[in-house]
Amino acid sequence: MANVELAVDVRGLSKSFGEKTVLKDINFTLEKGTTAVIRGSNGIGKTVFLSCLLGYQSVEQGEVMVLGKSIKDRVFLRKNTGFISSDRHEFMDILTPNEYFRFIIDIYQLSVPQARITELAEQLLVTHELNHLIKELSFGTKKKIQLIGCLLYQPALLVCDEIFEGLDAETVKYVQKSFQQRKDLGLTTLFTTHIMHHADFVDEIFSLENGEIIPAVSITA
Numbered sequence: 001m002a003n004v005e006l007a008v009d010v011r012g013l014s015k016s017f018g019e020k021t022v023l024k025d026i027n028f029t030l031e032k033g034t035t036a037v038i039r040g041s042n043g044i045g046k047t048v049f050l051s052c053l054l055g056y057q058s059v060e061q062g063e064v065m066v067l068g069k070s071i072k073d074r075v076f077l078r079k080n081t082g083f084i085s086s087d088r089h090e091f092m093d094i095l096t097p098n099e100y101f102r103f104i105i106d107i108y109q110l111s112v113p114q115a116r117i118t119e120l121a122e123q124l125l126v127t128h129e130l131n132h133l134i135k136e137l138s139f140g141t142k143k144k145i146q147l148i149g150c151l152l153y154q155p156a157l158l159v160c161d162e163i164f165e166g167l168d169a170e171t172v173k174y175v176q177k178s179f180q181q182r183k184d185l186g187l188t189t190l191f192t193t194h195i196m197h198h199a200d201f202v203d204e205i206f207s208l209e210n211g212e213i214i215p216a217v218s219i220t221a
């Protein structure tokens with residue numbers, strides 16, 4: 001029976017590429033309403049782990065439950081999760097931000113007034129970018145557009161890869177505040193970063209080392 005109080009419940013997850021084992025029998029849980037960070041050195045497997053968690057990469061061995069359901073239920077998974085990628089936005093690239101937001105509003109059947117999009121765009125200083133193709137936007141602006149998309153539907157589980165990379169100081173503060181607001185709403189946020197001092201507000205800190213995810217004592221240790 002699934003534990004519905006867990007936002008993430010990973011059991012025995014392993015993942016290899018050829019001879020190279022990246023994730024080794026990972027057991028990892030995250031309670032609902034938690035904000036957590038996973039740190040780890042370059043190439044250690046953070047992106048692969050997040051991709052397995054959200055069903056973007058096949059799981060070789062093990063079981064992954066998100067919000068009490070197996071990730072094999074892909075409709076549930078997509079409806080209730082959001083992903084902010086550091087560098088993968090192929091399907092967004094052919095849209096403008098405005099088209100992308102309309103797409104999100106349509107598929108999630110949201111009743112979001114245009115004024116809310118205008119407000120978020122003003123807060124994140126992207127008002128003048130809304131009708132340009134996403135592929136033509138800067139690295140940080142693409143991330144801001146993904147953030148706005150997620151804030152429109154506020155997924156129960158938001159997963160972000162390298163969330164602070166390439167963001168200016170004001171946007172870093174905005175992201176931190178948004179994640180704290182998500183926590184106040186009882187929502188779960190899991191992200192990776194190399195900039196650990198930006199993550200000093202989280203509830204839980206994990207480290208990916210030697211293919212395993214282990215709790216870390218502090219943001220530095």
Ligand SMILES: Nc1ncnc2c1ncn2[C@@H]1O[C@H](COP(=O)(O)OP(=O)(O)OP(=O)(O)O)[C@@H](O)[C@H]1O
Binds near residue numbers: 047
């Ligand atoms: N599709 C793939 N095919 C083969 N190897 C892969 C594939 N995807 C990832 N890897 C390998 O898995 C390992 C972990 O990569 P991953 O991108 O998860 O690292 P990371 O911890 O996110 O690193 P960084 O901090 O540099 O972003 C790397 O050795 C990478 O080369």
